[in-house]
Every structure is written in structure tokens, then in C-alpha cells.
Amino acid sequence: MAEIGKDIAKAKAYLEKGDLVGIPTETVYGLAGNALNPDAVAKIFSVKNRPSFDPLILHTYDLDSVGHFVKQIPAPLRSLAERFWPGPLTLLLPKKDIVPDLVTSGLDTVAVRVPDHPLTLGLLGVLDFPLAAPSANPFGYISPTKASHVNDQLGEKIPYILDGGSCKVGLESTIVGMEGNQVTVYRLGGLDIGKIENVVGKVEVMAHSSSNPKSPGMLKSHYAPTKPFILGDLDELIAEYNLKGRRFAILAFRRYFPQISDHLQIQLSRDGDLSEAAKNLFAAMRALDSLDVSVILSELMPDVGLGKAINDRLKRAAVPEAGNH
Ligand code: TXA
């Protein structure tokens, strides 16, 4: 198992040797390596069991440092960075040659973000390279929002996890780039589109296209528990699965189901607060996935604000494994 601690100097030493370290961010935990060292980047793909055609996000200390890695920043994207970094926003920008092709899977754009977590910003501040970091989960599984999640799944394969507590946003960053002159969202995430539109006006959303995805994170089946995950009306699903005699667990937005025992149900936010629901989502999916049940029943959130990003993850979790895993 990995060592878990808050020691930035230790994390730095491992990263400088080309080893990988689990890092906290405000969205989810990352599996980080030196982005300018192709051997470290190759380790990321192998530890995660991730196909090499799925590019990584470069994490940097601040907006100024991004200039080392990209040729230019289109004006609307710069406005977004100024407004929302550090924060759950990733920008797709034209890359400079210094960024290894392995990081970008050969694309001529690189995904960049400045994460909002004091430990990881402290770490980035003492490193003289940026960090490539995908979410620290095996490819296709639910993203980790606690150090223990990372340790459970990747602890055998990495030496150290920087423990920054529970992620306060709980959903991966929103990925934004340009299609010509049009600001375009490629992955719904922790930064609500309404906030982006307040800065740059109407955006295009390409996050739901399924054919030839530009962002492989748009693969339909992703963020998926190992148990079948069924979405629908919970009253109907409960009746149906009771009839079938199946042992099930429930992931609800806010409603409590008195006829179901407490340990078999989780409410994402009893107050109906979508930020709280987002923060709790992945830990709840993991907890239910570990129960002695054969199926997880769930429902969609209200399709507004962060609810849209939560619903995106719920729908991908519900795609059968045989799909596009
Ligand atoms: O919140 C986050 O973004 C977390 C934390 C750790 O920062 N990271 C994360 O990384 O979610 P990952 O690797 O799980 O998802 C990154 C997504 C992938 O779907 C990838 O396809 C997309 O970003 N991506 C990366 N570079 C890209 C590029 N140049 N063009 C299009 N999509 C890109």
C-alpha cells in the first residue's frame, strides 16, 4: 500500500525521481507524474490501465506559467482562466513542442488547468515542471474523492499519496476550448456552464456527441461502478426489483425511503443542494458498489446548473459495461 501523508517535500522527491504520486485537487484526486518526462507519463498510462489515445491534463501553478507550454491563449479562454483559476476549469490550447506527444496522445492541443487545492498548489510551487494527472482511478471506474479511494485501487502501484481530505467540488473539471471562434464545452464538470456564459456569452456544448469524440472522456461508458447501475423513477424501480426478488441499494437525490433499510440507501443532499450532491456523488457510488447487493438503483437530478454535470456522470455510469468501456 502507498504511504499517505501531507508531506510536500516527500511528494516532490518522488516526482523528481520519475515516480507517481496521488494528489488532491478540488475536483477529484489525480495520479500525477512529471509531465515533461515521457517515462513518468508512460507510467501513468500503465498504472491506470488507460489507452494511450486518451490524453492527459497538464496541471500548472498559475496562468503565467501556462505560457511555457502553449503557443497562445485565445482571448475568451484567457478571460475564463482569469476569472476561474485556480478552479475546476480545463482549457484546450495549442501546445508547444516542450509538451511530450504522449501527454496529448499526438493531438496539437494540450489540456491545461490550475487546480484549487492548497497542498497541490504548494507542491506545484516548488516543482520546476508541470504535473500530468488524470483522475487516480483505474480506467473506466469511478473517480476518487478521498486519499483512501486512491489507496484502495492504486495503492500497490504508487509510493505516496498526498492527503488533502475530501474533494470539495467532487466532479472533474469542465473542459473548454474553441471551435473556430466559438467557445465550446467538451466535458461537463464542476464549473457550471451558466458561470462560463456569464463571462464569454453563449457556449456550444459538444459533451454529448458519441461519434468520434474529440475528448475521449466523452466515451459513453465511464465513471462506472462494477455493479449494474439502473436509472429511472425510484418508486417504479423499487417495485420492479422487489418483484424480481433482487437485493438492491438506492442512490437518491434527496428522498428517504422508509421501507428500505438505512444502510442500503444514500441521499446525495437531503436539502436538495446540487453542490452538496456533486461533492457526495462518487463516494456514494463507491460505498453502494461495495455493499452485498446485486444492483444499484438511482434517479436523475434536476437538470439545471451542476445537476447537468451530475446527470452526465449518472448516465455514463448506467451504460452497460459491454458498451464502450
Ligand atoms: O478535474 C479534473 O480534470 C481531474 C483532476 C485530477 O484534475 N482530472 C481528470 O483527468 O479528470 P482525466 O484524465 O480523468 O480526464 C481528462 C479528460 C479526458 O477525457 C481526456 O480525453 C481529455 O481530458 N483531454 C485531455 N487532453 C485533451 C485534448 N488535448 N483534447 C481533447 N480532450 C483532451
Ligand code: MG
Ligand atoms: Mg478520469
